Amino acid sequence: VEDLDDFEAILRAEGPRIYTLAIRLCGNTADGSDLAQETFINAWRHWKDFRKESHVGTWLYRICVNLWKNRVRYEKRRSFWKHVSLNGSSSDEDAPKRELADGAPALDALLEKAEEGDRVSQAMSKLDPQDRALLTFREIEDKPYEEIAQLLDVPLGTVKSRIARARDKLTQEFSRIER
């Protein structure tokens, strides 16, 4: 990439894939869009570090996942990523209202139209970020366990057990929404 025009070409080519991944990882469009933007900005900033040993899309994918992990870690420290009911109900009435982007209404119109897909997206958004990411990698993108373990820097066995628990949670959430 010699100049911004070349990078913009890469941005437009890889944009949908990274944008979709970011939304799936974050569970809502607003955070996903921010994550995707941050991914491309970081890619431009560290373009000299790209050794071109892999496809640029893979490199961008990895950046996006790392940024998402950083966000989760950061929000965990701030107790921000704890589960919050999207219905607005909270046990702590005095707590300041969090301005979490609502995942369900922000999903794509096609998904909104599909009732099934809508319920799945609602259920996914209620999962923990780690569970949501595991199911995204495994169930939606069909990534092998080894690659998921490599992406998330966790042991293979841990990945498998967490995916199993995430499936169970998603099923429970889906059933609850269905009722």
Next chain:
Amino acid sequence: MNDTDPQLPEDVRKALKESPTFTPPESFYTQVMRDIRKQDALLRPETPRWAWIWGSPMKLAATTGIIMISYFVARDQTPWGPKKAEVVYDQFGSAGRSPVMAQAPTPTLDKNEIVMLHKIVNAPAATQTGARAAAKDDALKIPRPIDADSVADKSTTAPADAPAVLRERVDAPEKKRAAGAPFPWQSNVQAKQMEPMPALPASIPQLGGGTNAGASHKELSAMAKSKNARLLRDEASGSWSGQDSRISFFRTAVITTAADWTVLWRAHVTSPAPAVDFEQWMVVGLFAGNRPDLQGISIVAVQTLPDQVLVTYQEIPLIPQRGDPAKITPYTLRSIAKTSLPIHFKKL
């Protein structure tokens, strides 16, 4: 555990598999590119924001400091002191620059007189100040003539017993002062209070003119008691000394002719030169130059040796808080019997 245990319900799995790919809006690309351009600008080597404010003053201060240091080093003196060069070399002009010469009229010497002055005042400086005198001549850029008749041989050494004899002579005034006698240099009439020098003639020299011309020793003694006592005493003893010579650099003088004497005296003071009979007498003396650290200079002994005449002189340190040190130019002149022997000066 494997990936099939537990499995997702089929409808959920299908819904997940069919989840759409999201297409970013155009605003997404615009926003990303705008942020990248902003980041790119921030990542460039940033010019220090206040560099233009601090740069010039710091350069100016550094340059000024370097110039000042170079100036003081070149002057080789304290920053706030008088300029040595002007004080030392102003005797032949530029009186306005010199605090010493400002109060005295500038001697009006033409070029020939200056050359003559140097010819007669070119007796070698004492060993301690010879290099300094030579440096003054170099600064004046006037050739320093060498006169074999009047310049003493620098290589001659004093006899072995000279130091002991001179020490005795030098210590005598100190002993007298310790006993309560006044300092010989506490008066301008120095010669009268000094010990008689062995080389001085037994009789008063026959002076070439003036009120005491041709007078005998007794007549001169009687005249010395009159109202012109000071002048008569000076001339009678053939000795002149003081602190206000206009010759502001160190010089020794050996005068053997009236013409030389007149030229020297004009450079020395504004008053007419005293008459001296150079048929029988000659004048030796020293000008200490501008010496703020001295109260005076005096000849303590004139010793006639087989191969030379040794003039021993002494510099008298300044008593603190007495007058303006910057204007002290001590001198001493003395007439001695004319001799063809080389004259040597030695500082105690």
